[in-house]
Amino acid sequence: MESTVVGIDVSKDRLDVHVYPSGECFCVVRNAEGLDALIAKITPLSVSAVAVEATGGFEAVVAASLGAAGLPVIVVNPAQVRAFAQALGKRAKTDPIDAAVIARFVTATKPEIRPLPDAQTQLLANLVARRRQIIQMIVAERQRERQLPSPQLKKSAARLIKALERELNVLDEGIDESVRSSPVWRDKEDLLKSVPGVGNVTARTLLAELPELGALSRRQIASLAGLAPWTRQSGKWKGRSFTGGGRTAARTSLFMAALVAARHNPVLKVFHQRLIAAGKPKIVAIVAVARKLLTILNAILRDQTPWQTA
Numbered sequence: 001m002e003s004t005v006v007g008i009d010v011s012k013d014r015l016d017v018h019v020y021p022s023g024e025c026f027c028v029v030r031n032a033e034g035l036d037a038l039i040a041k042i043t044p045l046s047v048s049a050v051a052v053e054a055t056g057g058f059e060a061v062v063a064a065s066l067g068a069a070g071l072p073v074i075v076v077n078p079a080q081v082r083a084f085a086q087a088l089g090k091r092a093k094t095d096p097i098d099a100a101v102i103a104r105f106v107t108a109t110k111p112e113i114r115p116l117p118d119a120q121t122q123l124l125a126n127l128v129a130r131r132r133q134i135i136q137m138i139v140a141e142r143q144r145e146r147q148l149p150s151p152q153l154k155k156s157a158a159r160l161i162k163a164l165e166r167e168l169n170v171l172d173e174g175i176d177e178s179v180r181s182s183p184v185w186r187d188k189e190d191l192l193k194s195v196p197g198v199g200n201v202t203a204r205t206l207l208a209e210l211p212e213l214g215a216l217s218r219r220q221i222a223s224l225a226g227l228a229p230w231t232r233q234s235g236k237w238k239g240r241s242f243t244g245g246g247r248t249a250a251r252t253s254l255f256m257a258a259l260v261a262a263r264h265n266p267v268l269k270v271f272h273q274r275l276i277a278a279g280k281p282k283i284v285a286i287v288a289v290a291r292k293l294l295t296i297l298n299a300i301l302r303d304q305t306p307w308q309t310a
Contacts, residue, residue: 003048007103008038009095010052010059016095019045020103025096035062039069047071049113051106053078053098064122072113074106081105117211124178124185125208131171132249138164175204188214192297194306197261197268202253206297209250214301221298226251227291251290258290268293 009016015038016027026041028034042050050066051074052059059075067073081098084105090097117125138161145157179185185207192203206213213221222228226246262272268289275285300307 003107004045005103005107006042006045006047006050007099007101007106008050008052008062009098009102010055010062011095012058014095015062016099017042018096018099018103019047020100020107025099027095030058030062035065039066039071043069043071049074049106049111051076051102053081053102060122074111074113076102076105076111080109084108114212120178120182120185121208121211124175124204127171127175127178128205128208129249131168131175134164134168134171138168176200179204179207188301191300191304191306195261195293195296195300196265196307197257197293198297199257199260202257205253206250209247209253213298216298218295218298222291222294224250225254225294227254227287227294254290254294255286258286258293261293262286262289265293267296 004022005020007018007020010030013030014027015030015034016025017038018025019042028038050071052063052066054075054077063073063075081102085093085098085101088101088104090101141157141161141164145154145161148154148157179189188207189200189203192198192206193200210221210225212224216224219228224246226248228246258268261268262285263269271292272285272289275288276282280288296307
């Protein structure tokens, strides 16, 4: 007997729901009353998974509400769902069809159900994401400032940059307060920062973006961060391996930390030099350092043991 899976397509105003394999379809309004009605309807079904597609933030409240109700929630990648739909030959795209495809995708692939981030972790993730946005705005405004033709316009850009830098300081204070107010986060941050090459920004980004760190195997955490290599092969032909996907913010932070660790971490410096001496391209060597750094951080949180130089 097939297990029951619920697929939910999330839009700004409503939720389209498909129950697989029964084929039951319905929709509710995306508000508190609608979520209560949805939970009341699907809880008695003893579902094995409730799948919600990531839709730029609209799914966050939905997933949190379902998780709080004790339902097994999965947030799925929309690109993977769309590729699955194309493999099924489903070219039409409507909200009810998308909900059905999401349910079938989870039934076929059986992704692992992991606990959703708690409220504190979600707050830290939002603060870190906002910090990243502010930095992007500062960089963009500085580039514009250099191209502006008149002193008056340059002064305007300079005022905006100062305002953004003040906001960045406020966000940094908020992030620091969030981390330091939680004994668990504080201990994890200190463990991560014990590794040469890992500073405040990297540690806090990983706490926010990879809450699974320390609870998964090295292969699983590398895949989650988009640092697990995947191969391209057909018959006798074998292409180059690539990394990609995963959680972009975590991967970017690890890449920047790897640049520092390749110069200042005694273990990773030797590892990086050995790869370069073997003829590996610089970018390949740095990605390998980032993956090894992630493996080290994963083991440190798993064992609750700070970095130790052999």
